[in-house]
Amino acid sequence: MALSHSTAQKNGTLAGTSAVGGTTYNGGFVKFYSASMANADAAESGGLATLTINATAFGAPSAGSITANSMATATIAATGTAATARIVAVSDTGAAVTTTQPRIQGTVGTSGADFIVSSTSFVSGGQISITSLVYNHPA
Amino acid sequence: VAIKHSTGARNGALSGTYPVGAPATYYGFVLWSVATTDPDAAFGGWLVTCVLGSPPFSPPVGGVLTANPASSGVVQSTGTAQTGGLFSGAENGSAPSTTYPRIIGTVSTAGGGGDFILSSTSLVQNGQISLTGLTYTHT
Numbered sequence: 001m002a003l004s005h006s007t008a009q010k011n012g013t014l015a016g017t018s019a020v021g022g023t024t025y026n027g028g029f030v031k032f033y034s035a036s037m038a039n040a041d042a043a044e045s046g047g048l049a050t051l052t053i054n055a056t057a058f059g060a061p062s063a064g065s066i067t068a069n070s071m072a073t074a075t076i077a078a079t080g081t082a083a084t085a086r087i088v089a090v091s092d093t094g095a096a097v098t099t100t101q102p103r104i105q106g107t108v109g110t111s112g113a114d115f116i117v118s119s120t121s122f123v124s125g126g127q128i129s130i131t132s133l134v135y136n137h138p139a
Numbered sequence: 140v141a142i143k144h145s146t147g148a149r150n151g152a153l154s155g156t157y158p159v160g161a162p163a164t165y166y167g168f169v170l171w172s173v174a175t176t177d178p179d180a181a182f183g184g185w186l187v188t189c190v191l192g193s194p195p196f197s198p199p200v201g202g203v204l205t206a207n208p209a210s211s212g213v214v215q216s217t218g219t220a221q222t223g224g225l226f227s228g229a230e231n232g233s234a235p236s237t238t239y240p241r242i243i244g245t246v247s248t249a250g251g252g253g254d255f256i257l258s259s260t261s262l263v264q265n266g267q268i269s270l271t272g273l274t275y276t277h278t
Contacts, residue, residue, distance in 0.1 A: 010202030
């Protein structure tokens with residue numbers, strides 16, 4: 001699978017104004033959705049769970065990869081089947097179509113997806129944690 | 140065929156140290172007579188360098204950078220171009236590096252499937268080449 005980057009994330013990476021491994025996602029969120037949004041600029045839909053990213057989102061890059069620092073466990077807010085996940089900035093409400101918010105979007109699945117989960121069946125009130133989140137720059 | 144980013148380019152893009160579109164990241168477009176697929180390796184068979192404009196790229200639009208006009212380059216020796224790429228002004232590619240930003244790709248004439256398209260890959264010493272239509276797209 002291939003991640004989808006929002007217009008703002010693409011432009012920000014190219015210009016250096018919102019590098020993925022910089023402060024862009026410090027204190028931001030990883031969100032899981034039941035909907036499959038067309039791209040990362042689209043408004044979010046079908047929110048299931050939100051995890052808060054560490055105040056220092058990523059460690060220093062090594063060999064073209066960055067690894068997220070630890071995140072707290074979160075409570076699943078709604079029951080549904082997770083299909084999409086996004087990494088968003090703390091200021092991003094997700095509600096609107098945007099070309100100004102940095103976002104990284106990918107598919108969710110138990111295998112062969114951008115975000116691998118133990119189960120895509122999210123149950124309201126359950127707990128969700130992220131054990132590893134790694135972002136790779138293409139070689 | 141896909142362009143290849145050096146370790147320095149990948150780490151630098153992730154951290155914001157070497158954004159592709161930043162004025163100080165890339166200095167010149169270089170053609171080499173040796174086929175090389177490892178951007179961290181030492182490069183041999185230097186043929187010509189076109190010094191990029193100042194700044195090298197216009198601000199990104201829709202995740203795409205377009206190069207500003209570059210200086211013509213004088214061919215240093217006769218040979219067949221096989222590898223092309225962007226290099227910083229801090230090095231000439233003669234030594235292996237995992238710190239300098241480099242983006243390299245294959246070279247061909249139109250329809251040959253190269254990353255960089257030339258009117259001819261046969262370069263003649265003291266001839267001149269000009270660079271047109273260079274773009275970089277963030278997927």
